[in-house]
Amino acid sequence: MRMHNPPHPGEVLRELCLKPLELSVSEAARALGVSRKTLSAILNGRAGISPEMAIRLSIAFDTSAESWLNQQTQYDLWAAEKRRKSLRVERLAA
């Protein structure tokens, strides 16, 4: 029902924002007001997009903070679903 392997939002960020503007990671990080390491981690899928980062992206690229966070939510949910069967939960509603 859900995607099998949604791209992490960092991948999308690189393709849709940095690439078209020919921005280096260093330049983009400086503009966003975060460290180069922080942005690099996001771009390479080793960190997620926090609410604050979503707002930074919305300012810098004139996009919707919500869309970035929703992408992140989808990705987090997909990752968490892999552990669904290990959760011991009783059903409370029909």
Added chain:
Amino acid sequence: MRMHNPPHPGEVLRELCLKPLELSVSEAARALGVSRKTLSAILNGRAGISPEMAIRLSIAFDTSAESWLNQQTQYDLWAAEKRRKSLRVERLAA
């Protein structure tokens, strides 16, 4: 454009899930497989709904994990927006 004060998801959880089934916090926490404190914190808005908790809720109440996480995202974003003006970010796209 966005709601001024979205309820935290815990409030919704209490009203839409616990109340109708007349579940105590202790009962619900046991069924969900988390501590009473953990559930209490969520219900009282002192903790958010994590991806794992969203899946627990989806199992227990036969709901959509996505909807819980989206509610949480909206709430987090609303909270983060309050700090938008304190972020020093350059605009990179028209």
Added chain:
DNA sequence: CGTAGTGTAACGTTACGAGTTACACTCGAC
């Protein structure tokens, strides 16, 4: 060769989700 851009490892700080234990409060039953 030297410089720029990049990935990333190591370190610290702050914060949060989750757990346990323990205490104070409310409230209904006896």
Added chain:
DNA sequence: GTCGAGTGTAACTCGTAACGTTACACTACG
């Protein structure tokens, strides 16, 4: 009025995530 259940919550631990700085190794290019 006393007792117990349910509840909120404080104190503490653990693991992890986001952010920062510094430093190193790699690639590519003038």
